[in-house]
Amino acid sequence: MSNIIQRIEAFSQLGQFLSQFTTERISKKEQVLHNDLFFDAFKMQVERAQEFNGWFTLDNVLFSCEGWSKSLTNENLNKFIDSINIKKNTPKTIAIIMAGNIPLVGFHDFLSVLLMGNSVVVKQSSNDKHLLPILAKYLEYIEPSLKGQITFTEEKLENFDAVIATGSNNTARYFDYYFGKYPSIIRKNRNSIAILTGNETDDELNGLADDIFRYFGLGCRSVSKLFIPKGYNFDKLFNAVFKYKDIINNAKYANNYDYNKAVYLMSLFDLLENGFLMLKEDTSYASPIASLFYEYYDDSNSLKEKINSDKEKIQCVVGNGFIDNEIAFGQTQLPTLLDFADGVNTLEFLNNL
Template sequence: MNINERIKALSVLGNKLNELKDDKVGGEFWQLLITAENFNPWFTQENQQMALKNIIAMLDKEALENWMANYADKDLSESDLRVGVIMAGNIPLVGFHDFMSVLISGKVFVGKLSSSDKILMPFIANLLVEIEPRFADKIIFEDELMKNFDAVIATGSNNSSRYFDYYFGKYPNIIRKNRNSIAIIKGDESAEQLKELGKDVFYYFGLGCRNVSKILLPRGYEIATLLDNFQSYDKVSMHSKYLNNYEYQKSLLLINSELHFDNGFLLLREKPELATAVSVMNYEYYDDYDAEIRRLNMQNDQIQCVVTGKMDVNNAVFFGKTQSPSLMEYADNVDVIEFLTSLKN
């Protein structure tokens, strides 16, 4: 297949998924989503549909063509190079962009699924093969990924990244560690902007690396303003696993007499750390906005996104947009297509 044939097949996949996502109750695809939720309760129907909606947008033919136009001078010809992809499983189909990148670049995808996300990805791969049978030799799923590959893309925790470095360091690789996202508030945001920020906090129950886990506030900012505008996301507390996390984290804060704010489903505490537990968000006050922007720009290796109303900082994303990245918004700012096209037989 040439690049145009790959783009055509992927765009047809997007059209097919768009038809399937509205499957009637009791239909085959609807049942698949139920199965995935039963397998991993964090993958609610709503969260799976959200992931599918974002993938469908990625698979738009014009979007794919514009994406590949950035690599007009690169070698995108067919190749038998095998790229091992170790997928994360924190949110539904989080590894799809890597899957698509390997295939659209002409390489062979050798994937190891996360134990948390084993239902939808093989289904989508099979659907793509039905659309374009020549992809059958380009898609392989393995239970273990220890041999028979030429390069590796691995996503995991800081702990697993050490394992990845040890086993895969001799291969060309992209190894991703833990990252978190942060929001910075100036104090003049509208209620609508703050409600949009709630999407960045609560979508996927806050489990994604693009979810906001910490917020920077101008000193004197009324946190009640923030919590009032988050109130419309209280349905997360109806999810048993989220609620269990919230109640557990709340009990820890109370036992330790730790000052915090609580709106009934989100706990805010003043801490400098980026990473937090589910249902907890850290906050920190700042005195000088420009100095804070400079500090954020020095933390590029830890931050996935900075949610803001202004594009005056590295990795900036507008309020409410973290969970719908464009094709060129690569995880950890590492251009996957650039990496793939640099591989040589």
């Protein structure tokens, strides 16, 4: 197997390849390696992604590609690896069961496993299975020693040493049952929240709109719940989210909007809505597509206690000076390599196998 410097270089070259696919444009760069083999094939999968999954719009797929291209630099990858003291371990085979809610959602696990010198067996979601195999092939062309280290399967997982699985609370019980005897990271449902005071700037609320609507709100880093002070004026928030008004033209989103609105109205719930987003007062964290839950808070200390006691349900807390480790408005869908899902350090897990 290649050494870590070669693996970092391979992923850095992959970052260069992905830099051709941005939300501004798709454009071929002369200096990118193996473009003759891979550019047109990947471009076709990016442009056809919505045919396989109605949520994978061109803009959202390109947003994901652009995000990964910025993360996969030599500097970032070295900082990522240098964050732990790597032991001289025997390479292992790691099974990854990927979710399919947003494009390339399992890439961070894939990257972590390979950078640490392990082999990977990937079981993809049927909702997101067309992008990663091409990128894996690209890596093998850049670094031939990776050939044979990456396997994609739709069969029952066998012959592995540890597992990283991401799914719902229901599938997590299934994962626990089947993989209980293996070292594992098993991720369940989590949601992200935002703490508002009423003093947010227009820029912050514009950023919050991105946190809510990017990927149609399907990511665990998507804000699905607001905590607001009594008497909060929603007008500024509705003004900020108006830039996403065209989201209702997506058929899958519109169907969810109509269905959830009918359910709420039949249940006689009070709603605030603007034609493409419904706001509902609710104590739970997971709001359905096209809706956003909110809850009032009286004082910041009791809210901090609540967030702390519910931390297993929360992925990100968006705010400005409210709590430690909060994320700035507009940044939830721009994680760094060191923003580990559920706060579980994948590199440490792999290092200790």
